[in-house]
Structure formats: structure tokens, C-alpha cells
Amino acid sequence: MMADYDAIVIGAGSVGVPIAYFLAKEGLAVLCVDGRPSSGQGENKSAIGGVRATHSDPAKILLCKESLRIFSSWKGDTGTDIGWKMGGYCFPVFREEEERTLRSILPVQRKFKLNIDFLSAKEIEKAVPGIQEKGLRGGTLSPEDGQVSPLLAVESFTNEARGLGAEFRFGEPVNSLVMEGKTVAGIRTPKGEYKAPVTVNAAGSAATAICRMAGIDVPVRPDSHEAGITAPVKQFLNPLVVDIRPGPEGKTSNFYFGQVHGGQFIFCYTPRQPFYGEDRRSTSEFMPTIARRMAELIPRLRGLTVRRVWRGTYPMTPDGVAVVGKPSKVQGFYVAIGMCGQGFMLGPGVGANVASHIAKGRPLIDPEVFALLSPDRDFTAAKTEKLK
Ligand SMILES: Cc1cc2nc3c(=O)[nH]c(=O)nc-3n(C[C@H](O)[C@H](O)[C@H](O)COP(=O)(O)OP(=O)(O)OC[C@H]3O[C@@H](n4cnc5c(N)ncnc54)[C@H](O)[C@@H]3O)c2cc1C
Structure with a gap:
């Protein structure tokens, strides 16, 4: 397979943009595509910008702790005010x-x-x-x-990702995945076909449709x-x-x-x-x-x-917990979906962990806790977390 990029991210939203940013920071050649005209035009702009680590689910706690660290130091690191x-x-x-x-x-x-x-x-x-x-x-x-402006944050993460070499293509909805047997080899949009060894599904409320293109079923509603x-x-x-x-x-x-x-x-x-x-x-x-x-x-x-x-x-899951990781039934595919009511606060923490997982083979947080988010988990016996 001739690859055009090292990684493709579907969806330039609360989660996809930080993933693109952290993948570019890891030195990967990244393409981030979105069907809408610019970053954050999906659910990101609906969020009111609350960011807390004080959850009851261990994975949410660790990922949001990382998000808080990133959001709170963003102005000092980049010079851009995101309303922290x-x-x-x-x-x-x-x-x-x-x-x-x-x-x-x-x-x-x-x-x-x-x-x-x-x-x-x-x-x-x-x-x-x-x-x-x-x-x-x-x-x-x-x-x-604390709180952050979702509009300012997504714009700034996009600009910083671009500065690190990430490419963004807007107005290009992914219509199908390039499948080579059980491997996702890239994406197709109305404007062309792009290939990469790993494609990340960060399509928010539309994530289930993208999973189905890869032949897997992950319930996000x-x-x-x-x-x-x-x-x-x-x-x-x-x-x-x-x-x-x-x-x-x-x-x-x-x-x-x-x-x-x-x-x-x-x-x-x-x-x-x-x-x-x-x-x-x-x-x-x-x-x-x-x-x-x-x-x-x-x-x-x-x-x-x-x-x-x-x-x-x-983007709700049956158990109220996000779905992040490599599905075992298909190769070259990664999901970071089902963020429920916390996708904005999870975004940077998920982005940094997904990038580390893809580039270095391990997440930043305890791998056992990260594995609780696995797309292979059983969604049928779901018990929703008390505090959403
Ligand atoms: C009223 C309200 C208040 C909220 N308040 C908060 C809050 O305070 N804190 C918090 O953390 N969260 C909050 N949320 C939840 C938060 O908005 C979501 O969890 C989060 O935005 C989801 O992020 P995402 O990246 O998964 O999806 P999105 O940000 O929607 O990004 C997905 C992107 O994928 C793109 N896409 C979809 N299909 C395709 C395709 N086929 N091809 C190409 N691109 C595609 C979409 O255009 C979109 O840009 C709130 C939500 C609502 C509605």
C-alpha cells in the first residue's frame, strides 16, 4: 500500500482536532478531514465548555486530569487565550x-x-x-x-496542529473506507481517496456509520x-x-x-x-x-x-462511557467516539493518549484503565454512570 499520510483523522471536532494536534506533535504526517466547512462545526460548538476531572469513572478522571493540565497551560505554551x-x-x-x-x-x-x-x-x-x-x-x-471556550479552543488547536504540519481538508465528508480485506487502508471523500496505515474515527454523533463502513458495530446514539x-x-x-x-x-x-x-x-x-x-x-x-x-x-x-x-x-453510548481504542476485528482502524456529555473536556486528554498509543504503542495513562474504554467491551449489560 502506498500511503499518503501516517494517520488520517475523520472529524475535526472536540476530539479529532486534539488527536490531529498530538499526532503531529509525535512527528506523524496527519490528515484531518471533516464534511463541514471548518473545525468545531459539529457538537464542539454546542458545548458550554465545562472541564472537570471530578468524575467517578477512573478513565474519565485520568483523561480529564490530562485535559485540565493541557487547557490550563495552553496560553502559556502557545500564547493564545482560549478562555480558561x-x-x-x-x-x-x-x-x-x-x-x-x-x-x-x-x-x-x-x-x-x-x-x-x-x-x-x-x-x-x-x-x-x-x-x-x-x-x-x-x-x-x-x-x-474550570471552563474553557470550545470555539476558541478548537480554533487554536487547529492552528497549532497546522503549525506542526497537520493538513486539514474541510467540506469533504467521508463516504466510504478503503478496505483491503480486514484492514482499513484509508478513506474516500467526494474529492478523492487518501491512504494511511491508521485511520481514526472521531466522527462524534456520526461515529456508528463510520464504524459500519469498517464492518464493526459500536453503538453511539x-x-x-x-x-x-x-x-x-x-x-x-x-x-x-x-x-x-x-x-x-x-x-x-x-x-x-x-x-x-x-x-x-x-x-x-x-x-x-x-x-x-x-x-x-x-x-x-x-x-x-x-x-x-x-x-x-x-x-x-x-x-x-x-x-x-x-x-x-x-454522542451517547449505552454505558455512558467513551469508546477509545483499536477494535480487534479490523486492522488499521482506531476509534475515539461516544464521548457523551463530556467530549469537550475529554478532548485533549484523549488526543494525547490516542497519539501516544498510535505512535508509541502505549497510552499515557495506566493501560489497564485505558482498556476500560475498549471498543471490544460488552455494551449489552450496560449500567450508566450515575453522574454524567
Ligand atoms: C448543550 C450541550 C452542552 C454541552 N456541554 C459540554 C460541556 O460543558 N463539557 C463537555 O465536555 N462537553 C459538553 N457537551 C458535549 C460535547 O459537545 C460533545 O461530547 C463533544 O463535542 C463530542 O466531540 P466529538 O469530537 O466526538 O464530536 P464533534 O465535535 O461533533 O466532532 C465530530 C466531527 O465529525 C464530523 N463528521 C461526522 N461525520 C463525518 C464524515 N462522514 N466525514 C467527515 N467528517 C464527519 C462532524 O462534522 C464533526 O465536526 C455538550 C453538548 C451539548 C449538546
Whole structure:
């Protein structure tokens, strides 16, 4: 086989762009293709930019720790501001059951040396000025988590990858894979055929279709979520706030919001009933529902002006955990898909590990933990992780 590149990445999104960047950093000749006109036009631009390592799943913890390291040092390393704000994450608690849930995952978070604690109501009131005091029991605060602008980040990672020699081709949807027996030898787009010894599927919500082209079945299902952003106001809220109580209106299972580096509030909720599919029309119930929940939690948010709302998709897997690795049934193929609601925060950590795995034969994190993400795992007996 005559190769045009050392590696091809399908998808210039939250995950594909960092993979291209880190592969180029490893010295590989990389092509990254996307059907859309520029980087980050898939789900990356839907994300609100929350980045935390304080999960309960070990692989997510280690990969997001790596992402935090990369995001937080990006400006110093490259000179480009990507909106990094180390404001932390706060999960305030009003009921015993949520306190039990959050306290139950502290031991695993401490085992991985994450900076997180369960604080008193008074301390949470200090961290979240203006929060409803009635019934507040306390909550967790993880001050080293933070926020990044997905739009600024994907642009900067693309520019840096280009600087390292990576090539990007936009407006070129992958229609089929070049198969040589059970080996993926490259890709076909309407503009041509490109070959490489390894092709990485980082196609987000469209990842299952690409897997099928390689003859394997990995279940990734788009699950739609809405979000919005306000006009900027003076900074007063440091952490990204997550309220995991189900909403009294029966529509929401949790909601989260934060004030970004530019002063805007950015917000989102998880519908109690998932909306599967690619429908991106905003619903009439999103804004009144989230506005009520935010104003009840922090009454001083009442006067905010909403600038824009949107609806995007989480690329969901049956167990709520990403799928990263080499599928054993096909050669020359790698997947970094099914990022669920955390693809933006996982992106750089996944990128650095995938590049190391491809270029050096081993990931950066403990290989046994990395293997928990394997595409060969059994998805039929899936148990979704409690905190998404
Ligand atoms: C409302 C909302 C809020 C969110 N908030 C957060 C958050 O705070 N933090 C967080 O970490 N995550 C968040 N997410 C989730 C995050 O957006 C996704 O997990 C993440 O963007 C997925 O990254 P990806 O690279 O897999 O997919 P994408 O970023 O969608 O990239 C996939 C790319 O593949 C391309 N593609 C698809 N098919 C083809 C093909 N055949 N040929 C060529 N290219 C193709 C697409 O055009 C796309 O650009 C949020 C999502 C939503 C909807």
C-alpha cells in the first residue's frame, strides 16, 4: 500500500482536532478531514465548555486530569487565550439523597488525588453568592476544575496542529473506507481517496456509520440537549454550578450553568426523558423551564438578558462511557467516539493518549484503565454512570 499520510483523522471536532494536534506533535504526517466547512462545526460548538476531572469513572478522571493540565497551560505554551477560567465546579445539595450520592464518590475521587471536598452550607454560600439558603445542606467544591471556550479552543488547536504540519481538508465528508480485506487502508471523500496505515474515527454523533463502513458495530446514539447564553454581566460567580435534583416540573433531571471568562452566563439541562435523534430545533419549554430553575436557585439571576439558545447532541453510548481504542476485528482502524456529555473536556486528554498509543504503542495513562474504554467491551449489560 502506498500511503499518503501516517494517520488520517475523520472529524475535526472536540476530539479529532486534539488527536490531529498530538499526532503531529509525535512527528506523524496527519490528515484531518471533516464534511463541514471548518473545525468545531459539529457538537464542539454546542458545548458550554465545562472541564472537570471530578468524575467517578477512573478513565474519565485520568483523561480529564490530562485535559485540565493541557487547557490550563495552553496560553502559556502557545500564547493564545482560549478562555480558561479556573473557577471550579460546585454541586450544591438540598436533600439527603443527593448528599449521599455525592459523598459516595468522594473516596474514589480522593484515591485519584482530586482536590474536592464536601463543604458546609455557609461555605457553599460563599462559593455561590446569592444561592438560595433555605434547605441548603452544603455541597461539593472542586476548585481546580474550570471552563474553557470550545470555539476558541478548537480554533487554536487547529492552528497549532497546522503549525506542526497537520493538513486539514474541510467540506469533504467521508463516504466510504478503503478496505483491503480486514484492514482499513484509508478513506474516500467526494474529492478523492487518501491512504494511511491508521485511520481514526472521531466522527462524534456520526461515529456508528463510520464504524459500519469498517464492518464493526459500536453503538453511539445522538441524544439532544439544549443550552443558552446571556448578555455579559460583572463577574460574580466563580464555579460552574450543577444542581442534580430532578426538577419539580417533571421535565429536567439536572441542570448546570456558569459564568464564562467574558461575563456571560451559559446554561443547560438534562431532560428527564432523553430526546434521541438529530433534531436541532429549539423547544418552547427549554427557556421557561431553565429560567425558573436558575432563578429559584440564585434569585439574583432573574434580571439576566438571554442572547441565544441552541440545541445540540451528546454522542451517547449505552454505558455512558467513551469508546477509545483499536477494535480487534479490523486492522488499521482506531476509534475515539461516544464521548457523551463530556467530549469537550475529554478532548485533549484523549488526543494525547490516542497519539501516544498510535505512535508509541502505549497510552499515557495506566493501560489497564485505558482498556476500560475498549471498543471490544460488552455494551449489552450496560449500567450508566450515575453522574454524567
Ligand atoms: C448543550 C450541550 C452542552 C454541552 N456541554 C459540554 C460541556 O460543558 N463539557 C463537555 O465536555 N462537553 C459538553 N457537551 C458535549 C460535547 O459537545 C460533545 O461530547 C463533544 O463535542 C463530542 O466531540 P466529538 O469530537 O466526538 O464530536 P464533534 O465535535 O461533533 O466532532 C465530530 C466531527 O465529525 C464530523 N463528521 C461526522 N461525520 C463525518 C464524515 N462522514 N466525514 C467527515 N467528517 C464527519 C462532524 O462534522 C464533526 O465536526 C455538550 C453538548 C451539548 C449538546
